[in-house]
Amino acid sequence: MTEIHSFTVGLLSVNCYLLYHPESRECLIVDPGDHGDSIQAEVRNLSLQPRGILLTHGHVDHISAVPAIAKAYGIPVWIHEADRGLYSSPANAILPWIPAAKDLPEPCDTAPQIAGSSYEIIHTPGHTPGCVCFYFPAEQFLLSGDTLFRGTVGRTDFPGGNAAHLMASIKNKLLALPDRTTVYPGHEAPTTIARERPNFIN
Structure with missing residues (x-):
């Protein structure tokens, strides 16, 4: 079983997550936005x-500590290919x-794994073209990045954002998950699919 530990980093209070197996203590670091120390x-x-x-995506507030963390542990970084241009852009500020x-x-092509844990990558374009969510079916939780928040959705007024794509990603992909799925977003407090579902009923 995968356990999750969250804390906020950076000026915009990004939720950084440590996903780990309680026996092996191997972990994945999700969205190290700042404060590498x-x-x-x-x-x-x-x-x-x-x-x-x-x-979860390439915006600078979610990636600023990547160089320090990757160097400190000698570990790879994975981001969806559609956000790799944003990830490396000098205008990403x-x-x-x-x-x-x-x-x-340089991002790796295969998402890293840890022993005893299994997750699915759900491509959810809208906030950025390469936004993804990480779904852990056994534990029934989802890391939604800046796609879905408690009571709201990610912004689409940044370059590459698309409101229609965002809503399609949520309605067609995230709302297909079980109601009891806990949603851990990129900012603010967790929620559940059950709590958010009524917000998308026309």
């Missing part, structure tokens, strides 16, 4: 062994507050 401290406190970085990330490692 704090992320490493959380890893140490839980006695975890990082095996890879997963990114929120100035003057968050500069573009530098020295980003």
